[in-house]
Amino acid sequence: MMNFSELNEDRKKRYDRNKLDDIIARKHFKEDAFGKNKTQRDVSGNLLHKDDQAAINKYGAAKAWGHRVDVDHKVPLKKVYERGRKLGLSDEEIKKIANDRSNFRILNAKDNRSKGGNSDLDMAGRFLKDGELKKGTKFAIDGIKSEANMSGRLIGFAVEKKVEGVAGQIPGKMSTFSQDVKGYASDTAKAATIPILVAGVHNIVSVAHGDKSIKEAVKDSVVETGAVVLDSKLQQIGVDATNQVLQKSGVKLLQQAASANVIGNVVIIGMRVNDSFVRFLDGKIDAEKFMFEVTAQGGTLAAETMGAMLGQALIPVPIAGAIIGSMVTSVVCGLVVDLMRTARDSMEFVKERRQFIEDISAKAKAEIDKQRSELERLIKENQEKWNQCVDAGYELIFSGIQKNDVEIIAKGLDTILSQFGKNVRYAKYEDFNRDFMDEDFVFTL
Amino acid sequence: MALPLLGIALGISFGGVIRDMLAADANDAKSRQIYYDAFKDVEEAAREVRTESDKTAQKLLKLSKRKNGIMNSSLTKFVVTFRKVAKINFTQNDLGDFNPQAIIPAEINDLQKMVNISGMGLNDKQLLSTFVFHGFLKGALGGISGIIRKESEINLHVAYMNSDMADVATSNNKTAKVAIAAIGDSADRFSKLLANLNALFVRSISHIDEFVDQKGMDRNKYSDENKKDIMNCFNFAETIKKLLEQPLFETNGVVSQQAVKAMETGETYLLELQRAVC
Numbered sequence: 001m002m003n004f005s006e007l008n009e010d011r012k013k014r015y016d017r018n019k020l021d022d023i024i025a026r027k028h029f030k031e032d033a034f035g036k037n038k039t040q041r042d043v044s045g046n047l048l049h050k051d052d053q054a055a056i057n058k059y060g061a062a063k064a065w066g067h068r069v070d071v072d073h074k075v076p077l078k079k080v081y082e083r084g085r086k087l088g089l090s091d092e093e094i095k096k097i098a099n100d101r102s103n104f105r106i107l108n109a110k111d112n113r114s115k116g117g118n119s120d121l122d123m124a125g126r127f128l129k130d131g132e133l134k135k136g137t138k139f140a141i142d143g144i145k146s147e148a149n150m151s152g153r154l155i156g157f158a159v160e161k162k163v164e165g166v167a168g169q170i171p172g173k174m175s176t177f178s179q180d181v182k183g184y185a186s187d188t189a190k191a192a193t194i195p196i197l198v199a200g201v202h203n204i205v206s207v208a209h210g211d212k213s214i215k216e217a218v219k220d221s222v223v224e225t226g227a228v229v230l231d232s233k234l235q236q237i238g239v240d241a242t243n244q245v246l247q248k249s250g251v252k253l254l255q256q257a258a259s260a261n262v263i264g265n266v267v268i269i270g271m272r273v274n275d276s277f278v279r280f281l282d283g284k285i286d287a288e289k290f291m292f293e294v295t296a297q298g299g300t301l302a303a304e305t306m307g308a309m310l311g312q313a314l315i316p317v318p319i320a321g322a323i324i325g326s327m328v329t330s331v332v333c334g335l336v337v338d339l340m341r342t343a344r345d346s347m348e349f350v351k352e353r354r355q356f357i358e359d360i361s362a363k364a365k366a367e368i369d370k371q372r373s374e375l376e377r378l379i380k381e382n383q384e385k386w387n388q389c390v391d392a393g394y395e396l397i398f399s400g401i402q403k404n405d406v407e408i409i410a411k412g413l414d415t416i417l418s419q420f421g422k423n424v425r426y427a428k429y430e431d432f433n434r435d436f437m438d439e440d441f442v443f444t445l
Numbered sequence: 446m447a448l449p450l451l452g453i454a455l456g457i458s459f460g461g462v463i464r465d466m467l468a469a470d471a472n473d474a475k476s477r478q479i480y481y482d483a484f485k486d487v488e489e490a491a492r493e494v495r496t497e498s499d500k501t502a503q504k505l506l507k508l509s510k511r512k513n514g515i516m517n518s519s520l521t522k523f524v525v526t527f528r529k530v531a532k533i534n535f536t537q538n539d540l541g542d543f544n545p546q547a548i549i550p551a552e553i554n555d556l557q558k559m560v561n562i563s564g565m566g567l568n569d570k571q572l573l574s575t576f577v578f579h580g581f582l583k584g585a586l587g588g589i590s591g592i593i594r595k596e597s598e599i600n601l602h603v604a605y606m607n608s609d610m611a612d613v614a615t616s617n618n619k620t621a622k623v624a625i626a627a628i629g630d631s632a633d634r635f636s637k638l639l640a641n642l643n644a645l646f647v648r649s650i651s652h653i654d655e656f657v658d659q660k661g662m663d664r665n666k667y668s669d670e671n672k673k674d675i676m677n678c679f680n681f682a683e684t685i686k687k688l689l690e691q692p693l694f695e696t697n698g699v700v701s702q703q704a705v706k707a708m709e710t711g712e713t714y715l716l717e718l719q720r721a722v723c
């Protein structure tokens with residue numbers, strides 16, 4: 001029997017939605033989301049009416065649920081609460097994080113109430129199973145993003161309080177490893193996400209030790225590693241960490257998995273998803289389709305290849321293969337998406353640059369040709385002027401020589417100099433004679 | 446079960462790999478041809494500029510020798526003779542350093558720049574492909590055939606970019622050739638003009654030298670005919686000296702200015718293009 005004080009403490013620790021929900025914040029979010037509009041579409045593609053009565057009037061009371069507005073916590077309050085408590089956060093801190101605008105979205109009341117305390121990934125699985133591929137993919141992408149965002153915020157918050165506290169959540173030898181891995185990362189954000197990856201890998205270890213059900217581990221691995229690999233800078237660390245944790249697990253199966261070279265599988269999966277990759281680069285499929293294909297193809301092959309490799313050694317291989325496969329797929333998706341973005345950006349950059357260079361080159365050639373033509377024209381003009389002056393000058397000089405007339409010769413020399421804007425000083429004999437006969441006169445040359 | 450599936454998967458992948466690799470090979474071959482053509486054109490234009498530059502240098506050397514020869518022989522002899530009859534203040538101005546680089550140094554240097562810029566494209570291409578495909582997991586994902594094909598496509602784009610830049614460099618080389626040829630042509634014309642005038646000048650000096658020696662400083666002894674001959678000789682001396690000091694093209698002259706403008710236009714565009722690919 002607990003005493004009053006213990007009961008009170010226990011009550012405080014229990015999940016209380018009313019205490020964590022921020023109705024005013026959600027109301028403000030709804031106002032902002034609609035702005036001056038009366039309708040908006042949600043992630044499910046449903047047309048939502050800001051005014052419930054308008055939806056009822058238009059669709060009738062029963063069908064209006066699909067068009068009435070709820071403000072949904074993308075990552076459910078309960079999940080945020082559970083994770084926050086594990087990280088040692090207070091209710092107030094959890095409330096603040098859970099009700100951040102980044103965790104809100106408008107959603108039709110039907111889907112929201114059907115979702116209940118489930119995550120987007122749960123919803124995605126349900127939609128995909130029902131054949132609603134587009135809707136499922138949207139929820140999957142939203143889910144991974146919001147999970148990543150929420151994990152980052154929760155752990156970032158906790159790390160700010162005390163990074164060591166986070167590492168302490170990972171039991172035993174994992175704690176030491178997480179400290180080692182943190183050495184890779186320099187800033188708080190990176191340090192905050194590493195433990196998630198390690199915890200994700202730890203799920204596999206937990207299964208091997210029989211501490212966790214396979215279903216729980218697969219789900220947790222996908223969510224948690226998915227959150228990590230979204231940060232491309234951490235991908236390589238993630239791959240290294242995966243191998244190292246498997247090696248340090250003390251479980252023979254997992255050590256063999258590490259020895260089998262998970263990275264090698266990355267290459268094989270990369271080849272398998274290559275067609276999707278190229279089609280995306282060519283603009284034949286959009287990002288959502290690409291993500292869907294990569295996940296489907298990569299996941300299948302990851303499980304197959306890991307199963308094949310591990311199956312030679314140990315029995316419970318398909319199980320571990322599926323878990324590792326899901327992890328590898330997460331890593332691969334992150335890697336390929338990042339490579340895809342880089343390559344696509346580069347291709348677009350190159351195309352754009354080529355167009356720019358084509359344009360500039362055409363303009364440059366036209367301008368250079370024009371300038372050269374002008375230069376050639378001026379050179380020709382200069383030559384003609386030269387020839388005219390020199391020929392006329394020669395003519396006068398020889399004429400003057402024949403006539404023994406120095407003034408004509410002077411005029412000839414003057415004609416030659418005229419093209420440089422210069423003249424002979426003595427064009428007339430009388431000018432020369434005057435200076436010559438002046439004994440004090442000094443000629444200058 | 447898993448291994449056969451893996452085999453099928455890899456088999457399917459290999460079909461795509463072969464297709465990708467063939468496409469990549471075709472792109473690479475085309476890229477190489479574009480590079481070959483572009484650099485052949487640039488090199489041909491640069492070679493023509495070098496040939497023209499050598500020819501012009503020879504013409505300028507010839508003109509320089511002629512100018513120095515006239516200055517040191519004909520003009521000097523005239524001054525010596527003229528001083529026998531009158532006072533003369535003779536100043537020997539700088540005849541200039543007659544080599545192509547002294548006349549259009551910036552333009553000649555630009556030729557070297559142009560060749561360098563054309564060559565830099567290759568480095569840019571390498572840098573670009575390195576940037577795109579070696580950021581992470583090089584050697585792993587870098588080996589995927591589709592990515593190789595994409596890389597070859599990027600390289601093909603880069604090859605076209607280099608080709609365009611090479612065209613601009615080639616065009617600018619043509620301008621340089623025109624400018625340099627004009628200098629050589631002008632040097633030739635100056636040489637011929639000076640040779641012709643100097644021939645008449647030498648005869649004129651010899652003629653006055655005969656009677657100046659006899660009549661000396663007493664100017665009353667000189668007839669009008671004598672004085673006209675002296676005037677004629679002085680006018681030749683003055684004309685030739687002015688021609689010796691005359692630059693091939695006035696710095697502020699329209700031809701020089703246009704030559705500089707044309708070359709600077711090319712240089713500006715080439716630098717802009719260079720910046721665009723960096």
